Amino acid sequence: MTDRSEVSADALASFAVFADHLNFTRAAEELHISQPALHVKVRKLAESLGRPLYRRTGRRLTLTADGEAVARFAREHDDRLTHFLSEFAGAAYARPVVLASGQGAYLYLLGDTIRRMLADEPTRLRLLNCDHRQMLAAVRSGHAHVGVGVLDVRPDDLTVLELATFPQMLFVPSGHRLARRRSVTLRDLGGESLVVPPQHRPQRVLIEQGLRSAGAEWTVAVEAEGWPLITHFAALGVGLAIVNGCVPVPRGLVAKPVTDLPTVTYHVVHEPSAPNDPRVAALLDRFPW
Structure with missing residues (x-):
């Protein structure tokens, strides 16, 4: 000892x-x-x-x-x-209470939560921008009180709560051959050029594996980091894009659910005892459950 x-x-x-x-x-x-x-x-x-x-x-x-x-x-x-x-x-x-999350959650899910928290007391919230692995490490080490992200595996040492679930959507120009479909499959993307994340990113791996299983031949239009740049390239007509359903649809594009890709769930993560802290409890109360 x-x-x-x-x-x-x-x-x-x-x-x-x-x-x-x-x-x-x-x-x-x-x-x-x-x-x-x-x-x-x-x-x-x-x-x-x-x-x-x-x-x-x-x-x-x-x-x-x-x-x-x-x-x-x-x-x-x-x-x-x-x-x-x-x-x-x-x-x-x-x-302050510290919230750790990635770009997508900050942009499309947590805006109202952050505004409400800051409106009550601006000094009570600090934000960390990181990927989901860094988020989990920050929560485990106490660097962050609460984390939000899409998880590959639910950790059994932390409290994990579902925040929101979205389908994966294909962003396609309104005049494209797939624009009139109610939904699409990965096989429908054969012959298309796609705007995709860089290699080895989880979304890229998922898309590649799905397209391979569907037997769809496709090409990389451009690699882009983050939903804003991916959707920007799609809106410019560079290629089609598969994004999480929380991402707003840019003008000139329509969104079609991709039926053979799994839904995407964002989770809130914290240490089991964290809500005993009134600051953490106040933040959790402001999430859009």
């Missing part, structure tokens, strides 16, 4: 900042210490706990499961201390 005297509050606080950045240079700058000094703090903390807290893959750093747990504890410890000191001084507790 680790001796509590070997784990200092300073080391925990420094590790929490490192976990926010996963970059020693930026974390050291925020802490106003040297990079070697931060390396020593993190290394000694890991040695005291007897577990590796992060791993390096090439030039990329990621937290281990133990590192996520330590970062979450460090942030909760700092949060409780800040809350206590605020109450002790008779001051308002001003730390």
